[in-house]
Amino acid sequence: MTDAHDTPLVDFYLTGSLLTDDERAVRDRVRRFAEEHLRPVAREAWEREVFPHHLLPELAALEVAGGTVADYGCPGLSPVAFGLAMRELARVDSSFATFFTVSGGLVPVTIAACGTEEQKTRWLPRLARGEAIGAFVLTEPEHGSDASHLTTRATRDGDGFILDGAKRWIGNATICDVAIVWGRAEDGIAGFLVEPPHPGFVATKIEGKLAQRSAPQADVRLDGCRVPATHRMPRGGFGAVAEMLSLARQSAAWHALGEAIACYEIARDYALRREQFGKPIASFQLVQAKLVRMLGEITKAQLLVIQLGRLLERGEATAGMTAYAKLSTTAMAREVAATARDILGGNGILHNHDVMRHLCDLEAVFTYEGTYDINTLIGGREITGLAAFT
């Protein structure tokens, strides 16, 4: 039996007791991997903007890639177990967690939900075993929040389709084996499986990021990129895309929670060690107030994402619920990270304390899978029945 306490000193309301044994086992083995293998390389990978490719076999051995998909060699995790895996990775390395949420979560979930039998058999076992890397190719330079207006064309050409257009901010695009490219066909938006290297698919790494520096994101040019008709996923339309993004939002919420926990742990530890005016700064009332607020907000977010996971498992979660979990958790984590930075004083801006890395990385999580504003509008639409955007 693993400890019911989720994280000593952080799990204020003993939410670990709300988890199943299987979920605790996933949490513990991902945490061990993150501490033993990811932590030693995370800081330097971030600094040098290099993805730690060599960790993929160890990641695969955790049997969490493929996430909630149940068949085709995927682990069939509960949404909470997948969330815990995300939390534990993000607690150590936000960039790596972002790689994982796409290749180990969003891509297999999308192929499972939208693909043909042949597409599932070809890709899901390989994604689960870590032998293939996936990318989700939706955002365009001129269409981010309004991705439903995407202009990438998918033109019928005999027994295939030709993809033309430009994509931006595509995670894993420079290192992927399968890319789900969303384009506009005659009958609406559809997803096509492209297998790079492939003629007409050119991914160029985006340089100079100050967030999630070791996660490779890319601009993608699709120039006469021809794929056989068998590579088109049968289920499409922006409704399918929105459904997949909605599922990814729970992952982003757990991701932000992991980073908030990391920052709280660092700040608490620092406040107990750092002395000013002859005493640990943790003894000052104002510092305690900050720590209490941080832990309180983390606790509320923790309870929210566990309940969201249970609702997802029962098929009762709405788009508004996942949107709210994502927007509130990322906003909370951003505030917690900034407060932690403050508690560390000048040392807070140093790379070797990790808080600044989390603070920067959270800016990316705040924006992707729908910005704070867009997720607010998704919630607003659900509450009022009136859409403030199309």
Ligand SMILES: Cc1cc2nc3c(=O)[nH]c(=O)nc-3n(C[C@H](O)[C@H](O)[C@H](O)COP(=O)(O)OP(=O)(O)OC[C@H]3O[C@@H](n4cnc5c(N)ncnc54)[C@H](O)[C@@H]3O)c2cc1C
């Ligand atoms: C690190 C990173 C990784 C990513 N990974 C992927 C990936 O793997 N695949 C992929 O397809 N995409 C990916 N994205 C893209 C991401 O989903 C978009 O950046 C996001 O949807 C926002 O789009 P945008 O950057 O074009 O901002 P914009 O849409 O231009 O938004 C700019 C600002 O305007 C606000 N805004 C826009 N519309 C409205 C409105 N109607 N009402 C109120 N405010 C509004 C936004 O909230 C925001 O504050 C990634 C992005 C980042 C930064």
